[in-house]
Amino acid sequence: MKCKVCQQEAVAACGKCGGFYCARHGGPTSLQGPRCVPCYDALRGFYGLAAAVQAAIGVGLIFLAVNASQLGDRGQIFWLFPLFAFGMAFISGWSALRRFPE
Secondary structure, three states, X not given: OEOOOOOOEOOEEOOOOOOEEOOOOEEEEEOOEEEEHHHHHHOHHHHHXXXXXXXXXXXXHHHXXXXXXXXXXHHHHHHHHHHHXXXXXXXXXXXXXXXXXX
């Protein structure tokens, strides 16, 4: 079996398209299985959009946390929600910008 990108010896198959790829053109493992570079690149726009939406949710949650902090010590837990949203935005943004070695 040969890599669909460079025709070298394949090491695995893409979980999305089923095409084989070598160690150099293999993608990360996701819930649907490993991805080849072309299939991963096709999803980069989705990851960028997800990062923008998650960052916007994080900003909205900051307003919730500010209002909840007026409750005293019980309201401090609400600051975890925007931190979680910004963490997810960072992960999605990193996935959108990540490139494989070429």
